[in-house]
Amino acid sequence: MSPTPSPSARPISEALLNRNRFRFLGLTPGEIIKYFFNGNAVVAIVVLALITIFLFREGAGFFGQNMQNLRIYRLAGLEYVDFIRRQVDEHTAMNRALNESRLAQFNRLTAAGRTVEEVNTALAPFDAFATAFGDSVEDVRGVLSDLTEVATAIKQKDQVNRDRLEQKAMLLGAGKSDEADKITVTPVDFAKETVTLKGTFPACQAANQQFAGKLQAALATAPAMPEAKLQKQIDTVQAQAQALIASLPEIERQMQEWKHDAPIPLSRSFTSFLFGRQWLTASFWQDWYGIIPLFVGSLLVSIIALTIAVPLGVSAAIYVSEIASVREKNFIKPCIEFISAIPSVVLGFFGIAMLGTALRALSQVSWLSWFPGFPMSERLNSLTAGCLLALMAVPTIFSLAEDALNNVPKHFKEASYALGANRFQTIVRILVPASLSGIISAILLGFGRVIGETMVVLLCAGNRIAIPNFTEGLGAFFQPVHTMTGIIAQEMGEVVTGSIHYRALFMVGIVLFLLSLGINYVAQLIVRRYRISIG
Amino acid sequence: MNPTDTKTMQSATADPDSADAAAPAMIEVENLDFFYGQAQALHDVSIRIPANKVTAFIGPSGCGKSTLLRCFNRMNDLIDVARIDAGRIKIHGVDIHHADVDVIALRRQVGMVFQKSNPFPKSIYENITYGLQIQGVKDRKQLDEVVEKSLRGAALWDEVKDRLHTSGLGLSGGQQQRLCIARAIAVEPSIILMDEPCSALDPIATSKVEELIQQLKTKYTIVIVTHNMQQAGRCSDQTAFFYLGKLIEYSKTEKIFTNPAQKQTEDYITGRFG
Numbered sequence: 001m002s003p004t005p006s007p008s009a010r011p012i013s014e015a016l017l018n019r020n021r022f023r024f025l026g027l028t029p030g031e032i033i034k035y036f037f038n039g040n041a042v043v044a045i046v047v048l049a050l051i052t053i054f055l056f057r058e059g060a061g062f063f064g065q066n067m068q069n070l071r072i073y074r075l076a077g078l079e080y081v082d083f084i085r086r087q088v089d090e091h092t093a094m095n096r097a098l099n100e101s102r103l104a105q106f107n108r109l110t111a112a113g114r115t116v117e118e119v120n121t122a123l124a125p126f127d128a129f130a131t132a133f134g135d136s137v138e139d140v141r142g143v144l145s146d147l148t149e150v151a152t153a154i155k156q157k158d159q160v161n162r163d164r165l166e167q168k169a170m171l172l173g174a175g176k177s178d179e180a181d182k183i184t185v186t187p188v189d190f191a192k193e194t195v196t197l198k199g200t201f202p203a204c205q206a207a208n209q210q211f212a213g214k215l216q217a218a219l220a221t222a223p224a225m226p227e228a229k230l231q232k233q234i235d236t237v238q239a240q241a242q243a244l245i246a247s248l249p250e251i252e253r254q255m256q257e258w259k260h261d262a263p264i265p266l267s268r269s270f271t272s273f274l275f276g277r278q279w280l281t282a283s284f285w286q287d288w289y290g291i292i293p294l295f296v297g298s299l300l301v302s303i304i305a306l307t308i309a310v311p312l313g314v315s316a317a318i319y320v321s322e323i324a325s326v327r328e329k330n331f332i333k334p335c336i337e338f339i340s341a342i343p344s345v346v347l348g349f350f351g352i353a354m355l356g357t358a359l360r361a362l363s364q365v366s367w368l369s370w371f372p373g374f375p376m377s378e379r380l381n382s383l384t385a386g387c388l389l390a391l392m393a394v395p396t397i398f399s400l401a402e403d404a405l406n407n408v409p410k411h412f413k414e415a416s417y418a419l420g421a422n423r424f425q426t427i428v429r430i431l432v433p434a435s436l437s438g439i440i441s442a443i444l445l446g447f448g449r450v451i452g453e454t455m456v457v458l459l460c461a462g463n464r465i466a467i468p469n470f471t472e473g474l475g476a477f478f479q480p481v482h483t484m485t486g487i488i489a490q491e492m493g494e495v496v497t498g499s500i501h502y503r504a505l506f507m508v509g510i511v512l513f514l515l516s517l518g519i520n521y522v523a524q525l526i527v528r529r530y531r532i533s534i535g
Numbered sequence: 536m537n538p539t540d541t542k543t544m545q546s547a548t549a550d551p552d553s554a555d556a557a558a559p560a561m562i563e564v565e566n567l568d569f570f571y572g573q574a575q576a577l578h579d580v581s582i583r584i585p586a587n588k589v590t591a592f593i594g595p596s597g598c599g600k601s602t603l604l605r606c607f608n609r610m611n612d613l614i615d616v617a618r619i620d621a622g623r624i625k626i627h628g629v630d631i632h633h634a635d636v637d638v639i640a641l642r643r644q645v646g647m648v649f650q651k652s653n654p655f656p657k658s659i660y661e662n663i664t665y666g667l668q669i670q671g672v673k674d675r676k677q678l679d680e681v682v683e684k685s686l687r688g689a690a691l692w693d694e695v696k697d698r699l700h701t702s703g704l705g706l707s708g709g710q711q712q713r714l715c716i717a718r719a720i721a722v723e724p725s726i727i728l729m730d731e732p733c734s735a736l737d738p739i740a741t742s743k744v745e746e747l748i749q750q751l752k753t754k755y756t757i758v759i760v761t762h763n764m765q766q767a768g769r770c771s772d773q774t775a776f777f778y779l780g781k782l783i784e785y786s787k788t789e790k791i792f793t794n795p796a797q798k799q800t801e802d803y804i805t806g807r808f809g
Contacts, residue, residue, distance in 0.1 A: 325615070326615060409653070411649055411651055411653035412653060412655060412656075413613075414610065414613070414647075414649065414653070415647075415649065415653045415654075415655065415715070415718075416655075416665070417610065417613060417642065418608060418610060418642055418646065418647035418649075418719075419642065419643075419646070419665060419666040419669070419718065419719070419722060420639045420640070420642040420643040420666060420669065420670070420722060421639075421665075421666075421669045422639055422669075425669045429665070429668075429669065430655060433656070433657075434655075434656055
């Protein structure tokens with residue numbers, strides 16, 4: 001380099017101080033790129049925040065409305081009437097059991113070659129007993145029907161008032177005060193109205209007495225059953241009926257103590273949702289929003305799905321990562337991952353058209369009848385949905401478990417082989433324990449996948465809103481259920497925006513959201529711990 | 536390399552040194568050709584490794600010394616593309632690729648210590664007993680004895696005897712490597728293969744492992760791959776120099792380091808390449 005400035009020195013200094021670089025809105029290209037990506041990340045976070053806020057805002061109103069719902073239930077005396085209704089409901093359930101018992105006896109006798117007349121004659125004592133049993137509740141039913149009318153009338157009066165108030169507010173809001181003044185609202189005097197209800201107490205008591213007496217008499221005539229299984233059924237009914245009779249004085253005491261204006265604790269609004277065993281909407285009597293049947297349904301279906309998917313997914317992962325040849329690996333991996341490409345509605349369709357029918361046909365095979373719960377009465381039930389969900393969870397569990405197994409440092413495996421371990425010992429004693437936390441998190445994420453799935457359960461779970469009857473043991477797995485995801489998809493289209501039902505569905509959504517969040521969080525926590533322990 | 540060189544090398548290989556011709560050969564390799572897929576990693580290697588001696592394999596990276604070591608316990612079986620095209624390996628006079636050879640029994644005879652210390656993520660006790668438990672040994676007393684014996688054998692007993700049931704990963708690097716040696720001798724092999732056992736250790740830990748190697752050679756035949764020529768000089772009886780998949784020179788260690796027969800060996804040892 002010569003000390004004298006060369007001809008090129010000037011352009012270099014100019015290039016270094018270039019003030020005419022391209023700018024757009026005052027930003028250099030580098031900054032534009034930075035803000036573009038930054039902006040995209042921000043949008044994602046903002047959307048997530050908006051969804052969360054929306055969910056909680058819409059859902060939060062539920063508790064106020066549910067409180068109101070519960071208050072009306074008490075104020076209008078529906079609660080009082082339900083004391084009596086419970087007796088009738090329990091009696092109806094027992095009556096159903098008796099009918100089933102008769103059907104079983106009928107089938108048993110016709111199978112033995114008797115004609116219909118002979119069978120009917122043989123069953124005459126039973127029929128007499130069943131009729132007496134069925135008739136015993138008539139008095140109570142009569143009282144109940146009267147009371148129902150009274151309580152419904154009170155509730156309706158209140159509803160009319162409420163609608164009027166709303167209309168008035170709307171008119172006032174629109175500035176039509178003249179028309180608004182024409183609407184008169186007289187608040188319902190619940191104290192006065194419910195006096196009628198409470199006034200019927202002696203009649204109720206009398207009806208109860210009649211009921212107890214007749215029931216007792218009917219029970220005394222119960223014929224002996226020809227078979228141990230049938231006898232057991234009748235014994236159960238006997239026990240239930242005796243328990244009902246024994247509970248009558250307690251119910252009467254509760255009725256006497258009942259007050260329409262007794263305060264309802266605020267927590268009831270939460271507990272009736274979280275621990276409510278009934279999800280009953282658009283009912284003529286009283287709506288209940290209890291999440292338990294839906295929660296249990298979701299859980300049951302998920303358990304079935306995981307029971308099937310975990311062994312399949314984890315074994316496939318072990319096979320592919322440790323045993324398979326390169327060619328097998330290149331065939332199996334895409335195949336399993338392809339399952340997740342099947343749209344869930346197609347799987348659901350397959351479930352309805354094929355799997356449900358096939359499973360029921362299987363359950364009707366006579367030499368499988370020893371299996372508890374067989375034959376299934378419903379084609380679409382938790383098992384059908386669970387099998388399909390398992391199919392959807394397998395790719396998730398497989399991929400993540402395979403990653404976990406591949407992440408086990410190679411030198412663990414080599415050390416094991418070098419000590420003379422065979423392949424099976426190396427897998428069971430070294431690889432699986434070393435990747436256990438990864439496998440567990442794979443299972444958890446599979447669980448998250450399954451519990452959030454909607455279309456398959458909506459199509460295949462049978463959609464009966466009831467807690468499965470767990471007294472049937474394994475049979476509970478063959479009963480139709482409804483799920484949290486399914487109910488939202490099914491009912492959200494039909495509800496009035498802002499109504500209690502609408503908000504209840506949002507609450508279900510929030511529970512789902514929190515559940516998924518929890519599962520994912522725990523899974524990540526486990527994975528992080530795993531990384532530390534290896535490193 | 537010209538044909539004359541190859542010939543001298545061959546003759547040197549078959550009978551490394553007059554003194555060792557008398558010693559019984561533990562491992563005999565005859566004209567071994569080894570491939571990874573299409574790439575040949577070992578060319579016509581023949582070597583006799585005597586019993587109860589320390590034999591060091593030296594050579595630059597990629598020269599095939601680790602590959603040969605891993606042939607002795609058939610660890611290369613785990614690599615799909617690895618294959619042996621020609622030649623034989625005999626241990627105790629048995630061809631280890633013979634159809635009747637049980638690879639699991641072979642690995643029990645031929646223990647291995649790896650470059651990176653690799654105790655299992657289990658307790659020290661379980662690390663030592665792993666090799667026995669997979670053989671079905673359940674007797675607690677026997678396992679206890681083996682643990683103590685192996686740890687003493689690996690000069691680790693005094694350091695860990697009070698924490699046998701803590702994780703093996705909690706030990707220092709040098710202790711972990713000695714734990715791996717203890718784990719290897721717990722199954723009582725006759726040969727111990729060491730693949731650069733000290734490359735990740737500091738000088739103090741290294742000297743402890745080297746001391747241990749000297750003690751172990753009374754009972755075991757040891758083959759050690761090393762990049763550290765001082766280490767080869769310090770602790771081996773025989774040294775084999777490999778270059779580009781060929782065995783260039785194999786002789787007594789003093790001879791290799793003081794008076795190598797081959798020019799390449801001399802260049803490598805004096806640090807002119809490698």
